[in-house]
Amino acid sequence: MxxxxxxxxxxxxxxxxxxxxxxxxxxxxxxxxxxxxxxxxxxxxxxxxxxxxxxxxxxxxxxxxxxxxxxxxFGMPLQLVLLDRDSWSRPVYECGGWLYVDVDPRAGRQPSICTKQDNDFDGEPCAPLPEGTEVKFIPHRDIW
Ligand SMILES: [Zn+2]
Incomplete structure (x- = not known):
């Protein structure tokens, strides 16, 4: 990177x-x-x-x-590494020690990535990513 x-x-x-x-x-x-x-x-x-x-x-x-x-x-895509699904079955990703959740993981939908409240695995979705943030899913985007 x-x-x-x-x-x-x-x-x-x-x-x-x-x-x-x-x-x-x-x-x-x-x-x-x-x-x-x-x-x-x-x-x-x-x-x-x-x-x-x-x-x-x-x-x-x-x-x-x-x-x-x-x-x-730095204008580089956020490298989101898939961890697991949270208690709401939403895929949780990690980047640089921070947890992110895709709150709209349905196939055919644009991902809707938010941070996790208190950086807690089962925390509520918190702030959405700033508009235009590029993301890269590793190894892939987990969809429903
Ligand atoms: Zn320097």
């Missing part, structure tokens, strides 16, 4: 995929090239990665990058 984003990075403005701050130079090549993935990061992140590479230092995992936690903010 990060590598797909790297291709988009040249077209238009995006926050730094590592820290999520709007700290990127508008010319991607004037930013730091990450040592972790083939993508540009802001100067501060480039420097931090350099420090991390010294012996015994903690390395910030890719899974903690801003883009992995909130791909939609």
């Amino acid at each position: 990060i590598e797909k984003f790297a291709r988009k990075q040249c077209e238009g403005d995006h926050p730094c995929p590592r820290c999520g701050r709007w700290a990127m130079d508008e010319k991607p090549t004037r930013n730091a090239l990450s040592r972790r993935a083939d993508v540009y990061v802001c100067d501060a992140c480039g420097m931090l990665e350099g420090i991390e590479d010294m012996p015994h230092n903690f390395k910030f995992p890719l899974s903690a990058w801003a883009i992995v936690k909130n791909p939609a903010a």
Whole structure:
């Protein structure tokens, strides 16, 4: 996913995929090239990665990058991983530690994805995804 984003990075403005701050130079090549993935990061992140590479230092995992936690903010589809069905038989998905539910999982209908109240597996549907959010179902969309 990060590598797909790297291709988009040249077209238009995006926050730094590592820290999520709007700290990127508008010319991607004037930013730091990450040592972790083939993508540009802001100067501060480039420097931090350099420090991390010294012996015994903690390395910030890719899974903690801003883009992995909130791909939609980077114009990338939300990767919804199917978990199971909740007590209402609605399919529950997970992305970056957050639970989502498809409240209209009928075949032939557009998915209607909401967050779960309190991020609880059997919680009520809470906020709908912002309009235009792209989603990708992994491995597939669970439908009725
Ligand atoms: Zn950064």
